[in-house]
Amino acid sequence: RGLVRSRGLGDVYKRQSEGRAIVSKEELGNGRYGYIDKLGSYVINPQFDEASKFSEGLAKVKIGEKWGYMDLLGKMLINPQFEECSDFSGTLARVSIGEKWGYIDRYGKVTINPQFDSASDFSEGLAGVRVGSKYGYINKTGQFAINPQFDEIKNFSEGLASVKIGQKWGYINKNGKYVINPEYDDTGAFSEGLASVKSLEKWYYIDKTGKMIVEPKFDSADKFSQGLARVEIADKLGYIDKIGRYVWQPTK
Numbered sequence: 001r002g003l004v005r006s007r008g009l010g011d012v013y014k015r016q017s018e019g020r021a022i023v024s025k026e027e028l029g030n031g032r033y034g035y036i037d038k039l040g041s042y043v044i045n046p047q048f049d050e051a052s053k054f055s056e057g058l059a060k061v062k063i064g065e066k067w068g069y070m071d072l073l074g075k076m077l078i079n080p081q082f083e084e085c086s087d088f089s090g091t092l093a094r095v096s097i098g099e100k101w102g103y104i105d106r107y108g109k110v111t112i113n114p115q116f117d118s119a120s121d122f123s124e125g126l127a128g129v130r131v132g133s134k135y136g137y138i139n140k141t142g143q144f145a146i147n148p149q150f151d152e153i154k155n156f157s158e159g160l161a162s163v164k165i166g167q168k169w170g171y172i173n174k175n176g177k178y179v180i181n182p183e184y185d186d187t188g189a190f191s192e193g194l195a196s197v198k199s200l201e202k203w204y205y206i207d208k209t210g211k212m213i214v215e216p217k218f219d220s221a222d223k224f225s226q227g228l229a230r231v232e233i234a235d236k237l238g239y240i241d242k243i244g245r246y247v248w249q250p251t252k
Contacts, residue, residue, distance in 0.1 A: 018054040018072060020044070044074035055087035058106070078108035089121040112142035123155035126174065146176035157189035160208065180210040191223035194242060214244035
């Protein structure tokens, strides 16, 4: 009793985080979600209409039409009251009430009133939000640090964020000033001083001045991590260093 016996338990547990794995409706057959440990024993009984992985000690769960948050023991810390919500990122989470987005703290207190048409997680102290058809950035008091003026935006990374005006992407600093003008078809985040950008169907890498460091030739290009980046060329994946030399030749 209290043990999930399933040939697919290993697959189920691949969805675990923080020592808890979600068991889905299909696996339980009773129309509810619960959580099990590594042995397959229930640690939180099936009772939710929808559920998510744990993140920073909390999981968002849905009862009826509303979402709330519970701790690792299954105690509901923030009662279901939101139409939509995100995982906590640091001390804040995004929540939707009445089709508007705002932010709450880990006690469920509203720190930024729901007022935005969409919102993203905070990154480097700023979060992207949409008002009408335009995007800007707010600080953690809810005040606009950069007024809505962009057609699309991405999170700040290493002090810069990529933003789209019309059909082209460029990069701004936290004052909202362009440091690299909009001229790219797509962009990645800066990591270890370099960012991948796309022009004329090919990806390449630039530095924070917009100077090309690795020439355009990739069909996709990930961000750098520990001096290496994964790239794709002709359906083959390889790894390059920060001057574009292959350290792992592209293979299928």
